[in-house]
Amino acid sequence: MYIKTFKGEDIMLKKILFYSLTSIFVLALPTFAAESPTPLTNALALDTVWTLIAAFLVFFMHAGFTMVEIGFTRAKNAVNIIMKNIVTVAVGAVTFFIVGFAFMFGDTLGGIIGLNHFLLAGADKMDFGIPTMAFWIFQAVFAATAATIVSGAVAERIKFGAYFLLTILITAFIYPVVGHWIWGGGWLGDLGFIDFAGSTVVHSTGGWSALVIAVLLGARVGKYSPDGKVMPIPGHSMPLGALGVLILWFGWFGFNAGSTVAGTDMAIASIAVITLLGGAAGVLSTMAYTWLRHGKPDPSLVLNGALAGLVSITAGAASIGSVGALILGAAGGIIMVAAVEIFDKKIRIDDPVGAISVHGICGAFGTIGVGLFAVNGGLFYGGGVELLLIQLLGVVVVFLFVSISATAAALIVKSLVGLRVSEAEELGGLDINEHGSEAYVDLEERIGTTVLSMGEITK
Amino acid sequence: MYIKTFKGEDIMLKKILFYSLTSIFVLALPTFAAESPTPLTNALALDTVWTLIAAFLVFFMHAGFTMVEIGFTRAKNAVNIIMKNIVTVAVGAVTFFIVGFAFMFGDTLGGIIGLNHFLLAGADKMDFGIPTMAFWIFQAVFAATAATIVSGAVAERIKFGAYFLLTILITAFIYPVVGHWIWGGGWLGDLGFIDFAGSTVVHSTGGWSALVIAVLLGARVGKYSPDGKVMPIPGHSMPLGALGVLILWFGWFGFNAGSTVAGTDMAIASIAVITLLGGAAGVLSTMAYTWLRHGKPDPSLVLNGALAGLVSITAGAASIGSVGALILGAAGGIIMVAAVEIFDKKIRIDDPVGAISVHGICGAFGTIGVGLFAVNGGLFYGGGVELLLIQLLGVVVVFLFVSISATAAALIVKSLVGLRVSEAEELGGLDINEHGSEAYVDLEERIGTTVLSMGEITK
Amino acid sequence: MYIKTFKGEDIMLKKILFYSLTSIFVLALPTFAAESPTPLTNALALDTVWTLIAAFLVFFMHAGFTMVEIGFTRAKNAVNIIMKNIVTVAVGAVTFFIVGFAFMFGDTLGGIIGLNHFLLAGADKMDFGIPTMAFWIFQAVFAATAATIVSGAVAERIKFGAYFLLTILITAFIYPVVGHWIWGGGWLGDLGFIDFAGSTVVHSTGGWSALVIAVLLGARVGKYSPDGKVMPIPGHSMPLGALGVLILWFGWFGFNAGSTVAGTDMAIASIAVITLLGGAAGVLSTMAYTWLRHGKPDPSLVLNGALAGLVSITAGAASIGSVGALILGAAGGIIMVAAVEIFDKKIRIDDPVGAISVHGICGAFGTIGVGLFAVNGGLFYGGGVELLLIQLLGVVVVFLFVSISATAAALIVKSLVGLRVSEAEELGGLDINEHGSEAYVDLEERIGTTVLSMGEITK
Amino acid sequence: MKKLECIMRPAKFEQVKEALGNYGIKGMTVTHVTGCGLQQGKTEVYRGSTFTINLLPKIKLELVISDQQVEQVTEIIKEEGSTGEIGDGKIFIYHIEEAIRIRTGEKGDHAI
Amino acid sequence: MKKLECIMRPAKFEQVKEALGNYGIKGMTVTHVTGCGLQQGKTEVYRGSTFTINLLPKIKLELVISDQQVEQVTEIIKEEGSTGEIGDGKIFIYHIEEAIRIRTGEKGDHAI
Amino acid sequence: MKKLECIMRPAKFEQVKEALGNYGIKGMTVTHVTGCGLQQGKTEVYRGSTFTINLLPKIKLELVISDQQVEQVTEIIKEEGSTGEIGDGKIFIYHIEEAIRIRTGEKGDHAI
Numbered sequence A, B, C: 001m002y003i004k005t006f007k008g009e010d011i012m013l014k015k016i017l018f019y020s021l022t023s024i025f026v027l028a029l030p031t032f033a034a035e036s037p038t039p040l041t042n043a044l045a046l047d048t049v050w051t052l053i054a055a056f057l058v059f060f061m062h063a064g065f066t067m068v069e070i071g072f073t074r075a076k077n078a079v080n081i082i083m084k085n086i087v088t089v090a091v092g093a094v095t096f097f098i099v100g101f102a103f104m105f106g107d108t109l110g111g112i113i114g115l116n117h118f119l120l121a122g123a124d125k126m127d128f129g130i131p132t133m134a135f136w137i138f139q140a141v142f143a144a145t146a147a148t149i150v151s152g153a154v155a156e157r158i159k160f161g162a163y164f165l166l167t168i169l170i171t172a173f174i175y176p177v178v179g180h181w182i183w184g185g186g187w188l189g190d191l192g193f194i195d196f197a198g199s200t201v202v203h204s205t206g207g208w209s210a211l212v213i214a215v216l217l218g219a220r221v222g223k224y225s226p227d228g229k230v231m232p233i234p235g236h237s238m239p240l241g242a243l244g245v246l247i248l249w250f251g252w253f254g255f256n257a258g259s260t261v262a263g264t265d266m267a268i269a270s271i272a273v274i275t276l277l278g279g280a281a282g283v284l285s286t287m288a289y290t291w292l293r294h295g296k297p298d299p300s301l302v303l304n305g306a307l308a309g310l311v312s313i314t315a316g317a318a319s320i321g322s323v324g325a326l327i328l329g330a331a332g333g334i335i336m337v338a339a340v341e342i343f344d345k346k347i348r349i350d351d352p353v354g355a356i357s358v359h360g361i362c363g364a365f366g367t368i369g370v371g372l373f374a375v376n377g378g379l380f381y382g383g384g385v386e387l388l389l390i391q392l393l394g395v396v397v398v399f400l401f402v403s404i405s406a407t408a409a410a411l412i413v414k415s416l417v418g419l420r421v422s423e424a425e426e427l428g429g430l431d432i433n434e435h436g437s438e439a440y441v442d443l444e445e446r447i448g449t450t451v452l453s454m455g456e457i458t459k
Numbered sequence D, E, F: 001m002k003k004l005e006c007i008m009r010p011a012k013f014e015q016v017k018e019a020l021g022n023y024g025i026k027g028m029t030v031t032h033v034t035g036c037g038l039q040q041g042k043t044e045v046y047r048g049s050t051f052t053i054n055l056l057p058k059i060k061l062e063l064v065i066s067d068q069q070v071e072q073v074t075e076i077i078k079e080e081g082s083t084g085e086i087g088d089g090k091i092f093i094y095h096i097e098e099a100i101r102i103r104t105g106e107k108g109d110h111a112i
């Protein structure tokens, strides 16, 4: 997240901002429009429009996450996936409104956490170069994204109530604290740590939370056979999974290029290009690597490969060049495949959609990659190791903080409501047991006439 | 729909507009670009860009409606749903081009209806602050949206031909008249009635049309058992339904924030925030309410809850604050659940997707809510009852006008082609009987080799 | 593709461009933002934002193509369709980065081909009115679109490896050469040939490539019975097909209106309107025509009708009027239906999704249509036959070039890896044979508990 | 013991099931099948080609009952399952040697 | 009357059906089943793990015919349904006690 | 030869299959069916209405075996397929007149 300020124009801009923002929040009716436009108001408007459109695209990524997770899990849990994802958006928005924004962007307490502007009180006076509301919505959909990453890794066995509480804790506290350190005026950002659009803030935070919660949950029934073999549990709809990946990539253009929060910042063009090339490289490297290893290109991993490439260039989207994007994206794809295998077969953490590998591992990799490939300061561009070390430090510290705080959160939730459904519920499917619902009631009977055996209304 | 004018700059702006628009429509080749940009032309361009992008998002809502309706109905009618929705877009665009726009935005005849600019004749000289074409496309996709709401409520039993004719009548006449009253210079708007982005104009108009046509059609075969029990008829794909809801929410950002038809109007930021919070509140209230009532959060209603929340804040998106959005959205969710139950079990109107409750009831509620929560003029903000009474008046009058005119339209169509398919056709499915087609031919045979039993070509 | 230049401001603009672009590509950190905005920088920024958003929309069309192709083919090949489409995006982006852009927009060699700026070397100094990177990404997603058209026509029988190589050749050479002739400073553009957003450059190029490769491949097993009857092979999911069409239409607004590469060019409004009306006319004419012919509106053709209408107005989107769009769109729909029938039953070329008819035939038709309906220079607007003849010439020449070069490409690929899978592989499905994967593993077992019979891990 | 295998119209299944339940039959197994016979297939159109699908969806209802129930059960099925139009389906009756309840190992009429 | 239950390759079904139709058999019931036997399963790969699916898709074709048709019908199925490779499937023959047409109540050979 | 038709819990299928494999049975045919019996249906809620689905998913496993295998095979199925709770399912045993291998025309015990 890069925040622009019109240097040398501060006074005038602030006046305009104050005027227009006051009118919005106090009168809640647009009066600004009646003024004649000036270059400054136009630039402000364009920055606002850009940020909002980017926020809409990031919002749409939730449809992508939902489809990916549905596609890569079994049909008996599809409704549960839907519920988790739509509730994540809702919880993310509301929680970030109430406390998250305050912890993340409030005035810093020693670089650790923000502590004012709860409920956005007084937030309209803050200066983000665009109306606070535009800045806020972009941040709010980011917060929900970090939380939704967890959903995939814990799929098919977590209690809905537990997931609900965890989502509150992640969007209210864990994500905002990491965000404060890096984007909100905290200590890591001050050190010079670069995470442009959130490889660490969003993806690693989500990924490491997913990691520890998946560990605490344990593997799905049937994932590891009694004699220790790995039993693949294929997802039930590759078409929905693929749709999800393409929606995510589409939304990622908003995620990355929107992180300028300024449409007048011409870096948006190269950021968009890097987003295209990074994802493309991830696709191609995964395809090539699995083709070589298994004799056939593995579709489920190629789809993940696009995401791995994207996560890997997200931190550096404004600092690296096209070739750097190709290299990081391609490496990210291969690292993801290796990570999936290691988690699956060695460490034996069951992650149905590969969220830990894609978001956690590639998020860390992409962040470190900035230290290597940043045109300005990266090791490979003659920038020495300083940036690299800062990046490494950030990755490690965020890993420690997130894994500890998410473990704490999960243990609290466990003690309150329990984390995991019973084995019988898991076998029968979360849809029927957690929601009294099924994803595809009529499919088999599709040419039948009345729905078969709906039985008695009992209530 | 709020239309901005650059006061005090009218002459210059109009000159520019005239110049640029003339060049577009007469020469149809851009010459404007050759001029040097000024703050005014830039503001104009940004407003145009914003409105167009918003129109694209609203267009995309049709994909959302299609998926929601497919998901919540049976597989044997999925193709029919597709046909109805895609034809609605097409009919809406063409009809609104030929007559709808004229009735809605033509010069008013006593505040009741517009009567010139048919086929957009002379429309390029109209001043909407942006090129008429940009304004028109935004309005055209709105018109189609109002019509498509009907599609869900009448699903699984209406004749395709009847639906086709009804869509023409709604987009050509019913919607434009309501639109004229409120947005087109008509009497309700003049009274001070506030419906920023269409809780009444779009959603209630669609919802009340849906209501009367659903009543005339009667319930689907099997919906009410001979001994009077309600037989739920579950939809066949919750994943597609969920995708639809998320697409709709995504498009709603364009629907609401685009209704400024001005990207230079900084209210767009808070409108977007309200759109996020309203939907989120609808999700959470529906989840909580159904959880309490049934012991499990009901997914089919939670998905509707997002839409109910969104409809409920659409009228007031530019007048209410964040907290108002949370309250209205949450209340909308609960009202929708109650309405679904009342229509289903008490009044016994069969509405497969809940369109009447979501769009009709919550549309009315959201409109009335402006009278309560408008920061400027709302009862709860010390504005007295005046606005509230105007809002109530508008809701009632629109209900009366739409229900009467839609009834008339439906009776005309009934006398021409009949409204409902035969019972045998309904049992066999509209897909096969109305379109000679099936939605999922190959699904069961999916690992088979040739399609089984395609039989003889008879023609 | 219409490229704007600020005439009379060239020097200043170039200075700004040079400054800002240098800063982006050399420093890769935005410094431009620190300057105060001027009308010129604002216009530049708005043009960039517009082009990028349009590029994102065109990118999203790949989700549309994927869904259309999945929907209209059999379930046993769905994973293969996914792989082809996602790899097309990736290959398109990377190839166009390495050589495609150079061939298309490099300095022309006699109007035939561009020959510098490989790997975008020195491309930042080129003047497209917006940062080269913004221009490039818009072009890159176009290139991938042309290639992806082929995917549908060759579906269910082409070897994945062969498709992969063909995609490289099309995006690296065939498409860029045609693009150079028309948009890149080549001879056809110089002659006055008008193809605003690519009816010929993108759609016909894709369509004619599809044509010759489909011929070389031959029909799918079972498409023509031994006694010569046409056996329809219905697709397995109309809902996904419909979703794809609506996504494509949504993306098409970016495709067409974005082709101004300038948001300050007020023609974008009428281009968007024409895109809405053209698609709508295609839907309605196809519906009416199939209704009359078969007694029922044919859903699979109506969905194609939207695309046919869109392709038919793409060349003339900036030259024709609303009525021209309605006529061209409607005619395109009917021509498409006729073409599908002729290819299917007369010429007997098997094209599972109708890509040749929709993109090839309607692309040619739309291009010729400009010669008839261009407000400026079209035959029906009193412009004489000159433009019409130029358009005809372009259509013929592009047909010859593409069909010859795509044939050559296909023969090369055939000699390297073979084009078509074995009959046994085709019968068993490409998913299992080319990718060791299935699209819907769990669907039948969806309420079962563990996935049935996953058997032993063999590796 | 006998097994009755009824191939029937999906639209009639619910009614038959209810009647059997009222009669006292509780256990049954149901499969979605397709069948052809005298009943005409469905005519469909796809991308301009008209064709007939002649395998139509049917429900196969399997009931294992004791010998003395056979007559009444077939009566019920005929009564409730027929529309009088071609395509109503068939009842096939088999002899069954043994029925075993997996849970308890009970055999014969006690198992069903 | 006999019931023939043929487990066969989906790819051969169409051909068998046509041959049976030519022979004069019109009625049949078809079910999608999966089966295993001597035929090797399919090897798949998912997220890097290779595994074998050993239940393969088959078509179950059920024909109720009169005793004298049995020989010829089995011949036709063997003829048209075999590829010569493992996995062609089986024909199982049962005795059937009665067949009833639901629509008319006709019994025995008249019902089929 | 006998045919065993087992209606069983989907959740137990894998275990039964493995045990049968170990015993030496290789061939079997599997169908997804739904059934009702003593076992309670599932309660669902849809748009505010609560209702019961009383056809539950089951697996139908068909095995054609020689007469002497019947006892042991039923034992295995009872052993591995039961949870002790209502809904474990049934085994129905039929006499089968003939089995033919389509590929080779082999008959009887050689065909299975």
Ligand SMILES: Nc1ncnc2c1ncn2[C@@H]1O[C@H](COP(=O)(O)OP(=O)(O)O)[C@@H](O)[C@H]1O
Binding pocket: D007, D034, D035, D036, D037, D038, D039, D056, D058, D085, D086, D087, D088, D089, D090, E026, E027, E028, E029, E030, E062, E063, E064, E065, E101, E102, E103, E112
């Ligand atoms: N000889 C047969 N063997 C097996 N199934 C049959 C046979 N004849 C008919 N069927 C099944 O019965 C269904 C209905 O038969 P049909 O001849 O169409 O009508 P009806 O039962 O009214 O005479 C068929 O769709 C098929 O599934």
Ligand SMILES: Nc1ncnc2c1ncn2[C@@H]1O[C@H](COP(=O)(O)OP(=O)(O)O)[C@@H](O)[C@H]1O
Binding pocket: E007, E034, E035, E036, E037, E038, E039, E056, E058, E085, E086, E087, E088, E089, E090, F026, F027, F028, F029, F030, F062, F063, F064, F065, F101, F102, F103, F112
């Ligand atoms: N003993 C059996 N009982 C029931 N079905 C069987 C039996 N043996 C084989 N089948 C069915 O027949 C199919 C083909 O058998 P298989 O042994 O693979 O090939 P083939 O019939 O050529 O010997 C199997 O997939 C299974 O559905």
Ligand SMILES: Nc1ncnc2c1ncn2[C@@H]1O[C@H](COP(=O)(O)OP(=O)(O)O)[C@@H](O)[C@H]1O
Binding pocket: D026, D027, D028, D029, D030, D062, D063, D064, D065, D101, D102, D103, D112, F007, F034, F035, F036, F037, F038, F039, F056, F058, F085, F086, F087, F088, F089, F090
């Ligand atoms: N008489 C019957 N005829 C056919 N199938 C039956 C019969 N009784 C039970 N079944 C099948 O067996 C399954 C289990 O039966 P159920 O009575 O629920 O439990 P249990 O076998 O433990 O007594 C049912 O779902 C149904 O598929």
